[in-house]
Amino acid sequence: MLKLAIKPGEKIYIGRSTLLIRADTTVTVYINGDQPVLKDREAIDPKTAVTPVDQLHALLQEMYLHGQATHHMVRYRELTQEVAVQSSECANLVKTIERWLIEDNHYMAIRAAARFAHKQRQARSMHVVAEEIDQGDL
Known part of the structure; x- marks a missing residue:
C-alpha cells in the first residue's frame, strides 16, 4: 500500500485517471493496487x-x-x-x-x-x- 501526503489543490495521476484533492489541509491518501502513480509536482x-x-x-x-x-x-x-x-x-x-x-x-x-x-x-x-x-x- 502506498501512502501519500497531498497538499490542497494538488493532483495525483493514477494510470489514466487524475485525482484532484479539494481540502483546506494536507490529506493523507492510501493507494492499494498496481496502477502507476505520479504526483503533480513530477508531472x-x-x-x-x-x-x-x-x-x-x-x-x-x-x-x-x-x-x-x-x-x-x-x-x-x-x-x-x-x-x-x-x-x-x-x-x-x-x-x-x-x-x-x-x-x-x-x-x-x-x-x-x-x-x-x-x-x-x-x-x-x-x-x-x-x-x-x-x-x-x-
Whole structure:
C-alpha cells in the first residue's frame, strides 16, 4: 500500500485517471493496487513540453502512466539522441534515465527528467534576467 501526503489543490495521476484533492489541509491518501502513480509536482502537461528535455519527460510520463513503452520506443530513441548531443550534462541525464529504465523503474526516470528540466528552466530564466540587466531593462 502506498501512502501519500497531498497538499490542497494538488493532483495525483493514477494510470489514466487524475485525482484532484479539494481540502483546506494536507490529506493523507492510501493507494492499494498496481496502477502507476505520479504526483503533480513530477508531472508535465504534454502541451507545454517545448524543449527536447521536456518532451522526453512527457514521453516517459506517458509510457509510465499508460503502460505503452514499446509503442513509444521509436520516439523515445529520437528524443534521447536529440537530448544527449546538447551537452555532457544532457548526455548524463540520458544515461541516468536509461539506467532507471533498465531497472524497470519508470518513476525514477521521470523524476530525473523532471528535476533536470526544472534546472534548465531556472537557468534559462536567470539568463533572461541577466540579458535584461545588461540591456538596462531592469
